[in-house]
Amino acid sequence: MSESSAAILIEASYFVTAVLFIMGLKRMSSPVTARSGILWAGAGMLVATLVTFLYPGMTNYEFIIPAIVIGSSLAWWSGKRVAMTNIPQMIALYNGMGGGAAAAIAAVELYRGGSPGPAISTLAVVGGIIGAVSFSGSAIAFSKLQGLIKGSLRFGGQKFLTLIVLIGALALGALVASGFNTSPAVVTGIFVAALVLGVSMTLPIGGADMPVVISLYNALTGLAVAFEGFVLNNAAMIIAGTVVGSAGTLLTQLMAKAMNRSLGNVLFAGFGDSAVAATGEATSGSLKPIEASDVGVMMAFAQKVIIVPGYGMAVAQAQHKIWELCQLLIDRGVMVKFAIHPVAGRMPGHMNVLLAEAGVPYDLIADLDEINSEFETADVALVIGANDVVNPSARLDKSSPIYGMPILNADKAKNVIVIKRGKGTGFSGIENALFYLDNARMLYGDAQKAAAELIAAIKAVG
Amino acid sequence: MTGIVALYIFMLAAFTGYEIIARVPVILHTPLMSGSNFVHGIVLVGAMVALGEAHTPLEKSIGFIGVLLASGNAVGGYVVTERMLEMFKASGARAKKEVKEAP
DSSP: OOHHHHHHHHHHHHHHHHHHHHHHHHHHTSTTTHHHHHHHHHHHHHHHHHHHTTOTTOOOHHHHHHHHHHHHHHHHHHHHHSOGGGHHHHHHHHHHHHHHHHHHHHHHHHHHOOOOOHHHHHHHHHHHHHHHHHHHHHHHHHHHHHTSSOSOOOOTTHHHHHHHHHHHHHHHHHHHHTTSOOOHHHHHHHHHHHHHHHHHHHTTSOGGGHHHHHHHHHHHHHHHHHHHHHHHTOHHHHHHHHHHHHHHHHHHHHHHHHTTOOHHHHHHSOTTTTHHHHSTTTOOSOOOBOOHHHHHHHHHTOSEEEEEEOHHHHHTTOHHHHHHHHHHHHHTTOEEEEEEOTTSSSSTTHHHHHHHHHTOOGGGEEEHHHHGGGGGGOSEEEEESOOGGGOTHHHHOTTSTTTTOOOOOGGGSSEEEEEESSSOOOTTOOOOGGGGSTTEEEEESOHHHHHHHHHHHHHHHO | OOHHHHHHHHHHHHHHHHHHHHTOOGGGHHHHHHHHHHHGGGHHHHHHHHHHTOOSHHHHHHHHHHHHHHHHHHHHHHHHHHHHHHHHHHHHHHHHHHHHHOO
8 A cells, every 4th residue: 555545544534533523422321322323433542553553654552452452452351350440440550551651652752752743743742741740640640549549648839849849840841842842851851840740630639539530630631632632633632632622521510519619629728637627616426326127117118219339348348238128128018218318439430330221110210309309208218438528517516627518418318227237437537416316326337247137137037 | 624623623523522412311321431432442543643653763663552552442442331321221121021010
């Protein structure tokens, strides 16, 4: 094939890829067509990758092919075996890899030097910085959600350090982009500063805010890919990267809104600092334990039971047992519903994935707006491994750090049963006023074991 | 590609991304984030070109890491998104089946 016909084939294929990506994402935004959406986008990726092998002037196939084989196999293997509970950190990991790849493209172009002009150099530098920040930031986000880094690290002058590193990266970037000094040492300095920036930006952010951060880095990687697309004059990268950049930005805003946190607040305020001081108020009263057999009777003779699942349920892998429990109740004529908070699980929609995995049908799952008025008519609200999302302090206590966050009004049910491992606080470290209410009872134990006990108790009722 | 045309493409693609997401239900936030994570795996083609045009050992090493990371992004993003969305389909089918079985 001649070079010009190869070029035309590549351009045409990239066009098809861009269309497939956009149609695929569009289909992914509705539950009915979502599965076909990823297949469309996957086809687009395959077309673009295969046709790139025909790129005029390509060499180094002996490196390209092994790199693809190794990277793909590792990702395939890890993606297939990751538990659904750990999906958020895997998204962070894969996203960070994309950011790293964008930074690598920038590095290759910048180390090569030459003079592509100030506009292209600027795009290469900015894309490289964003990609490197996304790479190291996502790595920290992954480590935090995976439990490799515990707690949020803060020290005096941390914001100052972040600011200094940011200015450093931009200043060195300006030197290179303007063509004033394009020496390898300066180029290296840009990337080192950007990598440190990603780490120092992400370390102080608490685990509860991580989904917002991951989503933000997802959008940033998209932007970095688009910028490097301009550098390489690659339309598929420009369009796909920009679409992800803007879609990811909107998704980040939606998530932050669901958590009642502004993006600026997530990134620049230390969450939990004020929490310790503010928890004293709501914790009057005592925790009242209850036996599983009593709960079983209570639920068996209830008319309506609302289940409020949280991440604790998923960690204990209790969703299958809980669904078994619900089926028993449904057979007895009890009306059962699941109430899902937007941030139940580790990110919006994560709990729906986990319940779907256990086989819970769609029509039993309600979101916050649908279900909140129904708690008043519910005989039992069963809270399993959820904490902050049912804390009435968010509605009542103005001094609480989560005041104003939309919550599930589980406290309004006639009886509230909380299945909980121990007396510890939730992910945000805030004491939960719900547990101390007169209509609340604590069922201590592992969620899976507690669910099994409840199933036995309901069967015993007959 | 001239600067102004590039700017137009950027602007139109940005609006497209915004419009696609604007009306998505919360239940699909996680799969959609994963799906968009997969889509920026297109960085793989750029990484391939960068490595394909690399000359010095330094450029080749960085290019190699770039292709490695990019293919991880693309394949990993695809696998986890597909796994999630497949369950959504199954849950709908199961729900229907149970409705039929109910007396």
